[in-house]
Amino acid sequence: MADISMSRDHSYGLDGAKEKLENMLSGFKERKPDLINDVSWSGNSAVASGKFFKGTFTVSDANVAVDIELIGFAAKMAKGMVREQINKQLDREFAA
Secondary structure, eight states: OOSEEEEEEOSSHHHHHHHHHHHHHHHHHHHOTTTEEEEEEETTEEEEEESSEEEEEEEOSSEEEEEEEEOSHHHHHTHHHHHHHHHHHHHHHTOO
């Protein structure tokens, strides 16, 4: 079960939303290379993994969903901060 689950509706269509999600994930990886080890895509879903988490990011023609599993006590203690950062980025990329 995911420690953090959230979603956003959007009006960008599947391709536009997938491009936005790809840019968001590559931006995370560029800004935090010490935390994010890998991002791999399969169809309309990406799995990102790192030192303290494993996340699934899924895009459809009308919605983007994020499920994050936090790994370790320190990561679970930072759950609120992680949720806030992901919320901010989703709000920025998928504003209504």
